[in-house]
Amino acid sequence: MAPDATEVRLSAVPGxxxxxxxxxxxxxxxxxxxxxxxxxxxxxxxxxxxxxxHAGGRTFGLRLVRRQGFLRFExxxxxxxxxxxxxxxxxxxAGRGLQLVNALAQRWGADLMSHGKSVWFxxxxxxxx
Numbered sequence: 001m002a003p004d005a006t007e008v009r010l011s012a013v014p015g016x017x018x019x020x021x022x023x024x025x026x027x028x029x030x031x032x033x034x035x036x037x038x039x040x041x042x043x044x045x046x047x048x049x050x051x052x053x054h055a056g057g058r059t060f061g062l063r064l065v066r067r068q069g070f071l072r073f074e075x076x077x078x079x080x081x082x083x084x085x086x087x088x089x090x091x092x093x094a095g096r097g098l099q100l101v102n103a104l105a106q107r108w109g110a111d112l113m114s115h116g117k118s119v120w121f122x123x124x125x126x127x128x129x
Contacts, residue, residue, distance in 0.1 A: 007061035007074070007076060008062045008063070009059050009061055010059060010060055010062055011059055012051060012057050012060050012077070013052065016052070017045045017048045017049065020041075020044055020048055020062050021041040021044065021045060023062065024041050024044055024064060024073070025037040025040075025041055027064050033125055036125060039104055039123065040071065042100070042104075043101050043104060043105060043121055044075065046097035046098070046101055047073070047075040047097070047121070048062075049097055050075075050097060050098070050119065051075050051119070054083075055078060056078070056079060057077050060077040060078075062076075063076065063118075069125060070106070070122045070125065071122065071123045071125055072122045073121055073122075074118045074120040075118070075119050076113065076116060076117070076118045078116040079117060080116060080117055082112070082117060083098060083110055085099065085102055086098070086099075101121050105123060106122050106123060106124045107121070108120060108121035
């Protein structure tokens with residue numbers, strides 16, 4: 001994944017999470033921001049799991065954008081159904097992905113697009129001086 005490139009299209013299958021994690025970690029290392037790779041990869045995995053499970057498309061888009069002091073990660077899918085944060089119990093087997101995103105990202109949200117939606121989160125980064 002080239003930093004600031006157009007989105008990368010991936011198949012909407014569970015195995016795509018591993019490829020997405022590799023792409024994210026590689027892009028962050030290219031920018032000298034590899035220390036954010038573990039958290040970013042985990043949160044991207046949660047968004048991908050939701051896209052694969054709920055969006056109903058054959059593919060989804062993955063996009064990473066660097067802004068001054070922030071990294072923005074986007075998962076774009078064909079569904080216009082917006083995600084909702086569900087506060088589940090500790091013992092629940094599913095439904096805690098957005099709780100994790102909410103806890104670890106500086107901010108997150110979803111934007112409707114002309115064909116589907118983008119679910120995103122941002123991580124604050126310290127720029128090298």
